[in-house]
Amino acid sequence: MGHGPAVRRRKLGEELRRLRDRAGLTSGEAAARVGWHQSKVSRIETGRSGVKPADVARLLDAYEVLDPQLRALLGALADSAGSGGVDWTRAYSGLLPPQYRDFISLESQARSARTLETSVVPGLLQTPAYARAMTRAALGGLSPAKVDSLVEVRLARQEVLRADPPLMLSAVIDEAVVRRRVGGPAAMREQLRHLLDVAALEHVRLQVIPFHRGGYVGLTGPFLIFSFPAISDLDVVVIDHLTSSLYLERREDLEAYSAAFQSVQALALSSEDSLDLIARAARDEDEPG
Structure with missing residues (x-):
């Protein structure tokens, strides 16, 4: 249980981790593909830090996620998890x-x-x-x-x-x-x-x-x-x-x-x-x- 932004950060992180696993990548390999440190991917996946919609898009590109509805939802989720509003x-x-x-x-x-x-x-x-x-x-x-x-x-x-x-x-x-x-x-x-x-x-x-x-x-x-x-x-x-x-x-x-x-x-x-x-x-x- 918790408040909304924390809930959505955790949910977003869980989904991004699932998509990374589906792509057959370790967190280190995913980080290398987008030019980040592995710890940033880990913080995002555990919900400890927020993530910008643009960064979510970079991860989804790395994971070869093409579904436009899924991409739009995760982007919106990242936006609201950071801002707490519309x-x-x-x-x-x-x-x-x-x-x-x-x-x-x-x-x-x-x-x-x-x-x-x-x-x-x-x-x-x-x-x-x-x-x-x-x-x-x-x-x-x-x-x-x-x-x-x-x-x-x-x-x-x-x-x-x-x-x-x-x-x-x-x-x-x-x-x-x-x-x-x-x-x-x-x-x-x-x-x-x-x-x-x-x-x-x-x-x-x-x-x-x-x-x-x-x-x-x-x-x-x-x-x-x-x-x-x-x-x-x-x-x-x-x-x-x-x-x-x-x-x-x-x-x-x-x-x-x-x-x-x-x-x-x-x-x-x-x-x-x-x-x-x-x-x-x-x-x-x-x-x-």
């Missing part, structure tokens, strides 16, 4: 804590995300009004300008759902998420209708665990699993706390949380029945009281 977040560098910028970086590189939320709408599916109400509630005391900026960040993150290719999102939410009136009836009604709209996208799957299902794994601990193209070993589990995020990268952790997500998917209503429940909740917001 380009557009730099405009908010004075506002966003490093762990949030790092989370955004992971999200922007992932091919798919699986998330369990037990109390709030997943960030990628929030409307501006809902996001504003949640930000005010969770981070009391912020100025209106800072709240507005954080909402802008939340909405900018949602571009991953409109990218080419888009992020594949599977979200399981507790019924409490759709019943908790955040921001008042009008804001909640808008949010619920937005969930119906976004769930119609081919790359979004939304399911609800109804109250009558009782307890289940994950009820007390929402989590998110990011998966990446080409390299399954880059997958990571993210668990949010009030002041930080925990990143789990061990294979046994990934297997445990993947199994947990499968179990909550099986427990949840089907996508169609889930949308029916959300539609009923939206109609309830129209009712007085």
Whole structure:
């Protein structure tokens, strides 16, 4: 476990070592091919030091790796492992804590995300009004300008759902998420209708665990699993706390949380029945009281 940049440095190093082994080279031979000292290759492979995208490209050339998707992913991984963020977040560098910028970086590189939320709408599916109400509630005391900026960040993150290719999102939410009136009836009604709209996208799957299902794994601990193209070993589990995020990268952790997500998917209503429940909740917001 660790924080995002360290996780990605280790993952990147492991993948580069695997590719070197596949090429039949020792670390010393690899270093000689690119004109480095062997210790630099060793530090990169063990994640003890960062590496520039250009240096990753030199290693991939030495290892005769031609796959453009793999090269692009490892280059982007090297960039984010060093910077801890993506380009557009730099405009908010004075506002966003490093762990949030790092989370955004992971999200922007992932091919798919699986998330369990037990109390709030997943960030990628929030409307501006809902996001504003949640930000005010969770981070009391912020100025209106800072709240507005954080909402802008939340909405900018949602571009991953409109990218080419888009992020594949599977979200399981507790019924409490759709019943908790955040921001008042009008804001909640808008949010619920937005969930119906976004769930119609081919790359979004939304399911609800109804109250009558009782307890289940994950009820007390929402989590998110990011998966990446080409390299399954880059997958990571993210668990949010009030002041930080925990990143789990061990294979046994990934297997445990993947199994947990499968179990909550099986427990949840089907996508169609889930949308029916959300539609009923939206109609309830129209009712007085």
